[in-house]
Structure formats: structure tokens, C-alpha cells
Amino acid sequence: MKYQILLVAALLLTACNRDKAPEAGAEGLNAAATVVSDAANPVVDNPNVVSENELPNPNAPVMKFAEAEFDFGDIKPDSKVRHTFTFVNTGKSPLLIEDATASCGCTTPSWTKEPVAPGASGKMEVQFDSRGKQGIISKQVAVRANTQPGITTILIKGNVLDAATKTTNPL
Template structure:
């Protein structure tokens, strides 16, 4: 992007010299348009995205969750709650979870570490620690596996009660 800005600046400075009309108005407009298009639409190389030219592996494992979101409802302050998400490998080869990371340190995932055969089920347990939290919470867990795409996201949410809300119950 720096090179595009430098190029656009050089073209504009060079075009300001009225003795040399080689670039012309059309050339300046084209260069400015190219520079602004590149700045507005930068290309990002994302290894998790299958390109148009790349075929999706038809034998890849597929992680299909029974539910992708769970609502704990009201959560007592200072408590730990957990939920077990169940998934099935609906693909044609063994599924292996490499890692699972939560969007917050208060959320801890644990999962099936053995390969999950086609048609078999695995589990992802998510624990939330409400200590020091209050109000509406929404936490994501990103699961990286040998699937396509290789990141699958599940969500937990709830409402950590305040001391006043807790007394009212």
C-alpha cells in the first residue's frame, strides 16, 4: 500500500509540471482510481479460505454440532457453569481437533482429543467462570480442526446477576 501511495504522489507531482503534458488528465485519473481502489480493497492472504481454483476435499471430515449456541439464562455471580456441546463427524475421514480457544480468559474449552471416526460423536465442554462479571455475556469458542473450513465457532451466553437482582430472587 505504501508503494501505491508513493506512486500516486509521484504521478501527481509529475503532473503538476505544466511543461510536460505526457501523463494528461486521463492518466492522472486512472492512477488515482487505481490507488484508491487498492486502498479501499486490500488483498489479504487468509490460509483458512479455499481459493476459487482449489477444489474442496470431498473426503474431508465435517464437524456437525447438535447445537452451535447455548444460553445459560441467569447465572449466579461467582459461580462456574458449564455446558457440553456434542458434535458428529458427518464427513468421510477421521476428524481431529487441533485446538480450541475462547474469546475470554473466563471461558475454558475442553474437548475430545482422540480422532473422531466418520459417523461417530465427540464432545466440546465449555466452562464459564462468572467471578468478577455481571450482566449479559456472550463468549465464542473457535475450534480448529482438520475440516474445511478449518475453524468452527460455537457460542455461550447468559446473564450474570448483580447483587441486587440476586436479592430480589
């Protein structure tokens, strides 16, 4: 027990050491980021974020959804519902969706896999499975593409009816 307490204390003390300078060639999630430090205010340069003094790429693709949110209304229990979001590339170069991830395993996105030319449209279908769900739902889908910003979020919502009464669940 005594050794366990000493081990936990040692881990906490080393984990909280914020004065340690980053090592050259650091591995891990932040390996691409570089640290520019001024003693009082360290700044992390994230290559995925456009900085304030850097102009956005005027030739980048732009994903413009016809609607960013869809309400299914009442959803029957143990059913699957779908909605297709459409978007237009209003930018000046081809748009390519890299990935789309939902905030819950009950929500599944599928999308246009081919590059979407400037002025052309694409689709993002979102399916929601109400099995095991009840009441008000709100699920986000983060669409990662070669746009600026790199992530666009769309939303589905609805009300899954109570399986026993087939009516809305009072809050």
C-alpha cells in the same frame, strides 16, 4: 523534540509505502502466502482458505454440532457453569481438533483429544466463570480442526445476576 518528530515522520513515511514489491524470502506471518500481482489488483494467495475456483475436499472430515449456541439463562455471581456441546463427524475421514480458543479468559473449552472417526461423535465442554462479571454475557469458542472450513464457532450466553441484589441487572 525536533529529532523525535523527524523520527516519527520517517517511520510513518516508510510504514505507508505500499508501492514496495515484496522481497523474496520474506520472513514473518505472511511468509507462507504468495503474492500474485496484476498492477491494479494485487491478490494474496492464502493457503488456509479454499479459493472460489478450488473445489473442497470431498473426503474431508465435517464437524456437525447438535447445537451451535447454548443459553445458560440466569447465572449466579461468582459461580462456574458448564455446558457440553456434542458433535458428529459427518465426513469421510477422521476428524482431529487442533485447538479451541475462547473470546475471553473467563471461558475455558476442553475437548475430545483423540481422532473422531467418520460417523462417531465427540464432545466440547465449555466452562464459564462468572467471577467479576455482571449482566448479559456472550462468549464465542473458535474450534480449529482439520475440517473445511478450518474453524467452527460455538457460542454460550447468559445473564450474570447482580451480586448485591441477586437479581438481573437492568439495562
